Amino acid sequence: MKQIDVATTASVPNRAGEAPRLSVSNVCKAFRIRKGASQPAALLQVLKSISFEVYNNEIVSLIGESGCGKTTLLRIIQGLIHHDSGTLLVEGQPVTGPGRDRGFVFQQPSLLPWRTAQENVEFGLELQRMSATDRAARARKLLQLVGLGDAAEQFPHQLSGGMQQRVGLARALAIEPALLLMDEPFSALDAQTREVLQKELLRIQAETHKTIVFVTHDLDEALYLSDRIIVLGARPGGVKEIIEVPFGSNRPELPLLRGDPRFQALRSRIWELISNRPTL
Amino acid sequence: MALTTEVDDAARETELEELGGSKAARKPYWLVRAISIVLILALWEVVGRQVSPLFMSYPSAIARAAVQLTASGELWGAFLSSMETLTLGFLLATIAGVLLGLLIGRYRYVDAATDWLVNALYSTPLVAITPLVVLWFGLGFSAKLFIVFILAIFPVLINTASGVRNVPSQLIDVGNAFAASEREIFAKVILPASLPYMMTGIRLGIGRAIIGMVVAEFFTAINGLGALIIKYGNQFETAAMFVPILCLMLMGVVYTAIAIRFEHWVAPWRHTEDE
Ligand SMILES: Nc1ncnc2c1ncn2[C@@H]1O[C@H](COP(=O)(O)OP(=O)(O)O)[C@@H](O)[C@H]1O
Ligand SMILES: [Mg+2]
Numbered sequence: 001m002k003q004i005d006v007a008t009t010a011s012v013p014n015r016a017g018e019a020p021r022l023s024v025s026n027v028c029k030a031f032r033i034r035k036g037a038s039q040p041a042a043l044l045q046v047l048k049s050i051s052f053e054v055y056n057n058e059i060v061s062l063i064g065e066s067g068c069g070k071t072t073l074l075r076i077i078q079g080l081i082h083h084d085s086g087t088l089l090v091e092g093q094p095v096t097g098p099g100r101d102r103g104f105v106f107q108q109p110s111l112l113p114w115r116t117a118q119e120n121v122e123f124g125l126e127l128q129r130m131s132a133t134d135r136a137a138r139a140r141k142l143l144q145l146v147g148l149g150d151a152a153e154q155f156p157h158q159l160s161g162g163m164q165q166r167v168g169l170a171r172a173l174a175i176e177p178a179l180l181l182m183d184e185p186f187s188a189l190d191a192q193t194r195e196v197l198q199k200e201l202l203r204i205q206a207e208t209h210k211t212i213v214f215v216t217h218d219l220d221e222a223l224y225l226s227d228r229i230i231v232l233g234a235r236p237g238g239v240k241e242i243i244e245v246p247f248g249s250n251r252p253e254l255p256l257l258r259g260d261p262r263f264q265a266l267r268s269r270i271w272e273l274i275s276n277r278p279t280l
Numbered sequence: 281m282a283l284t285t286e287v288d289d290a291a292r293e294t295e296l297e298e299l300g301g302s303k304a305a306r307k308p309y310w311l312v313r314a315i316s317i318v319l320i321l322a323l324w325e326v327v328g329r330q331v332s333p334l335f336m337s338y339p340s341a342i343a344r345a346a347v348q349l350t351a352s353g354e355l356w357g358a359f360l361s362s363m364e365t366l367t368l369g370f371l372l373a374t375i376a377g378v379l380l381g382l383l384i385g386r387y388r389y390v391d392a393a394t395d396w397l398v399n400a401l402y403s404t405p406l407v408a409i410t411p412l413v414v415l416w417f418g419l420g421f422s423a424k425l426f427i428v429f430i431l432a433i434f435p436v437l438i439n440t441a442s443g444v445r446n447v448p449s450q451l452i453d454v455g456n457a458f459a460a461s462e463r464e465i466f467a468k469v470i471l472p473a474s475l476p477y478m479m480t481g482i483r484l485g486i487g488r489a490i491i492g493m494v495v496a497e498f499f500t501a502i503n504g505l506g507a508l509i510i511k512y513g514n515q516f517e518t519a520a521m522f523v524p525i526l527c528l529m530l531m532g533v534v535y536t537a538i539a540i541r542f543e544h545w546v547a548p549w550r551h552t553e554d555e
Contacts, residue, residue, distance in 0.1 A: 078457055079459075080453065080456055080457060097459070098456055098457055098458070098459040099459050100458060100459050104457040104458075106450065106453070106454070106457075108450055110450045110451060110453065110454050112451060112454070112468075112469065112472070112473075113547075114472045114473075114475075114547065123454070123458060123468070124458045126468070127458055127459065127460050127464060155548065175458070
């Protein structure tokens with residue numbers, strides 16, 4: 001986990017000259033869908049000409065209504081779905097399929113139920129052919145990082161939803177990805193657990209300096225976690241606006257942050273962007 | 281069946297303890313069960329003694345016959361012969377059933393090519409082909425082996441295939457997201473995820489394997505527990521006839537209990553998930 005500490009530059013909005021970790025340009029995606037077995041396939045345009053960049057050590061949120069294509073976009077970045085047109089570069093390399101330079105945290109924890117927490121974290125490391133002792137050491141360290149040092153031997157069904165998501169995060173972090181992709185990872189949790197995990201994510205990001213693309217439909221979550229927020233419009237999803245979040249790297253906790261007038265202003269701005277239909 | 285309930289009781293009790301419940305919550309189910317066993321046996325003894333020994337027997341007479349058959353070595357020989365057929369036939373059925381089930385569950389083309397045949401054969405009461413099998417293989421060991429095999433393979437095969445088909449797509453996604461190869465996904469996701477289904481198929485296969493074994497032994501009537509039943513049936517020694525029957529019952533219970541234990545061991549998460 002050796003990485004140059006660039007925390008001081010995190011809040012600098014002007015990244016001109018720096019190479020982006022992730023570069024998405026003009027990405028389009030349509031699904032072929034059939035309403036009935038006999039009907040001809042129709043095209044559902046989900047993503048329309050999406051462009052944005054994510055820089056080193058940033059947390060960037062993708063926000064938009066349910067069904068606007070956030071998961072689709074994230075899966076395209078992971079290489080799980082092919083896009084129709086446009087370019088995707090991760091550290092300058094075009095995305096052609098899944099790769100272990102990207103880590104994925106799913107909306108549902110999606111742990112392998114026959115593996116202990118530690119064995120789940122070791123999953124990606126096994127695929128990398130890391131030796132058993134190194135794997136165990138790395139997995140232990142990561143479980144400690146996500147606050148589950150004591151739960152290494154527990155099976156997923158013995159863990160709460162929040163703990164399972166922590167294991168999912170550790171599993172993605174274990175392969176030391178250049179880019180961490182998170183698809184509404186806290187949306188299935190109760191409000192209290194969600195707030196705890198949001199705070200934890202900020203701590204973990206501060207410790208690991210990961211670059212994160214975070215999908216959410218929760219305005220507060222996006223504002224609390226992100227350095228920038230990419231607002232996606234409804235079908236077809238295009239980038240409506242990219243918002244710089246001004247709270248810096250040492251931000252107060254969410255309840256306090258809510259009192260900040262800038263928070264309220266940005267919140268209503270994003271809310272307008274999301275809820276307004278595009279004026280054509 | 282008794283064993284299943286015991287396991288479930290145990291699971292419920294640990295749950296209660298974890299929630300701070302007291303041991304007083306433990307109900308004396310075992311006592312009820314023991315009383316029930318004693319009562320039924322006693323009733324059988326009393327009623328059985330009233331009936332002509334040609335038609336019915338009773339526990340003490342059966343026990344005496346069992347001692348005799350054991351002492352003469354006849355029961356042990358028959359038991360070994362039956363076990364040989366059952367174990368080998370069932371083992372072969374399990375191996376073939378799992379392999380074919382994996383292929384059928386994973387590859388749609390293999391499924392399309394075979395599903396009609398599998399469904400047709402599974403729906404046929406295959407003991408019906410016993411006379412044909414005897415024609416093919418004669419009255420020896422291989423005929424019995426084949427019948428056990430053909431009866432036991434379908435539950436294993438069908439359950440394995442449905443296990444492979446029912447692997448949650450989320451878990452396959454995990455494999456894909458971590459850039460696992462098809463082989464790695466098969467070994468690290470699909471196989472362990474369908475293991476519980478395989479075990480269920482194996483448990484169901486045992487019951488059918490025992491039926492196949494007995495029917496085949498009835499037909500060939502040379503050795504095995506089935507042959508023993510036919511022999512003492514023909515000699516109107518009803519008490520002696522009950523001994524191999526009870527032996528078969530014991531075999532079924534023991535095998536099923538082992539299979540259930542194995543299922544729990546293989547997939548502990550499956551039995552606590554839904555509580
Ligand atoms: N594999 C697919 N085939 C057809 N349509 C799909 C598929 N995946 C997603 N969609 C459709 O694309 C749209 C966007 O889905 P998704 O990316 O999951 O939205 P979000 O994550 O923003 O809620 C939805 O209308 C959904 O029905
Ligand atoms: Mg989604």
